[in-house]
Amino acid sequence: MPPGDSVNPLALLVLVIMALVILRATCSRAVGALLITASFIPLGQQIVFLGLHLYFLRILILVCLVRLTTRGELNGLIFTTIDKLFLGWVATGVTCSVLRGPSAETFGWAYDCLGVYFSIRILTERSGNDVASHVRTLALVAMAMAAFMAFERLTHRNLFHFLGGVPEVPSERDERFRAQGPFRHAILAGTFGATTLPLVIGLQFQRNATRTKAILGGLACIVITLASASSGPLMSFLGAVIGLVLWPFRFKMRFIRRGLLLMLLGLALVMNAPVWYLIGRLSEITGGTGFYRSFLIEQAIKHFGEWWLIGSSRTAHWSPWESNVLVFDPNNIDITNHYIVQGLHGGILMLGLFVSMIVVCYKTIGSWARDPESSTNAKLMWGAGAALTAHCLAFISVSYFDQIKVFWFWLLAVISAMSCQGPGMASQEPQLHADVEKAPLVATLEGSEGARM
Numbered sequence: 167m168p169p170g171d172s173v174n175p176l177a178l179l180v181l182v183i184m185a186l187v188i189l190r191a192t193c194s195r196a197v198g199a200l201l202i203t204a205s206f207i208p209l210g211q212q213i214v215f216l217g218l219h220l221y222f223l224r225i226l227i228l229v230c231l232v233r234l235t236t237r238g239e240l241n242g243l244i245f246t247t248i249d250k251l252f253l254g255w256v257a258t259g260v261t262c263s264v265l266r267g268p269s270a271e272t273f274g275w276a277y278d279c280l281g282v283y284f285s286i287r288i289l290t291e292r293s294g295n296d297v298a299s300h301v302r303t304l305a306l307v308a309m310a311m312a313a314f315m316a317f318e319r320l321t322h323r324n325l326f327h328f329l330g331g332v333p334e335v336p337s338e339r340d341e342r343f344r345a346q347g348p349f350r351h352a353i354l355a356g357t358f359g360a361t362t363l364p365l366v367i368g369l370q371f372q373r374n375a376t377r378t379k380a381i382l383g384g385l386a387c388i389v390i391t392l393a394s395a396s397s398g399p400l401m402s403f404l405g406a407v408i409g410l411v412l413w414p415f416r417f418k419m420r421f422i423r424r425g426l427l428l429m430l431l432g433l434a435l436v437m438n439a440p441v442w443y444l445i446g447r448l449s450e451i452t453g454g455t456g457f458y459r460s461f462l463i464e465q466a467i468k469h470f471g472e473w474w475l476i477g478s479s480r481t482a483h484w485s486p487w488e489s490n491v492l493v494f495d496p497n498n499i500d501i502t503n504h505y506i507v508q509g510l511h512g513g514i515l516m517l518g519l520f521v522s523m524i525v526v527c528y529k530t531i532g533s534w535a536r537d538p539e540s541s542t543n544a545k546l547m548w549g550a551g552a553a554l555t556a557h558c559l560a561f562i563s564v565s566y567f568d569q570i571k572v573f574w575f576w577l578l579a580v581i582s583a584m585s586c587q588g589p590g591m592a593s594q595e596p597q598l599h600a601d602v603e604k605a606p607l608v609a610t611l612e613g614s615e616g617a618r619m
Contacts, residue, residue, distance in 0.1 A: 364552030
């Protein structure tokens, strides 16, 4: 981020309020404060101290660590399989990066990953796995975000520009302006909408959730996805919808998975080009640069020997087109695939751990979905599974490089926390937090009907 970015007084006020919420409020609302900050404060907001770039989100992570330590909320944490895979994933990324040539950003990345994930993971478990409260916050965030992005699409002016880190005039492609809100790219903004949709749809099945909030949140997610004018989020949106529609077939998912695998194998046998070039063919209908994404997969396989062990810091020779080389890094091309990025950062081990986390998450969701006594919580968890599918599709078209990572880590963390609790058990805030002072801003945002103590 450019060192000239200054701290906006309004953003600083929000930071102070959210820090107080994290320190003083219930566990569920502390998580909500993290999500709100990630949603509305661009990464351009930072405090540079002794050469360190302290983004507002990093400051809040530190506040979370202070809370967890001083209130003894770290005690009794039992590591789940997802937790262990996540730790291994981060450790692999750091180790391989150090072997290739250490940098301060490597350790900043590890701090962000571990801080966000385990803060949310511990606070979620301490709140009695009150995931519905988090989703209510996301629904309200989506409503506000939709209004900002609709304004940006209509007026061609991004109101988040004055906070720094995002352009005032949105980018344009095929004579369509692509709204991006506080995110650093329109695709990431649209991905937020597409991946949040199934969560707020699952919210309407909660006993204490209002149907109106779920419906308005869902409509807001659609507006966000469309306002981004990007084909990647559109495919993620469709994947999320298909995932939701499969709820009645949850007991037959094994057969559906096998059917999809057989279909891909059949296509691979009859197609002249590799099966991943279906992405390019699909973009001929939806628009976008699907051919380039197919090309990246082919090049990653072709140059497997360069990155499989500890990753690679040079990919410029992968592409014959100079236009794909990054302006700020002439040694690399634009890798718009999050799976390939895992391999480049940490070799085949990091990629394998990343995929393993996703597989275990699906298994956890499946165990909830098949439990006959937890229909309410199971539907919300099924929505989380559809969101997981939307993220997995988004990874094919974009690499997560800004605050969208917070929502990905949130999803992993809450699924991990839910894996500690048997399906069908009620979600409620433990009594020891019942007398904690409510934070006024978050209480206003969530409304009295959304507070769960």
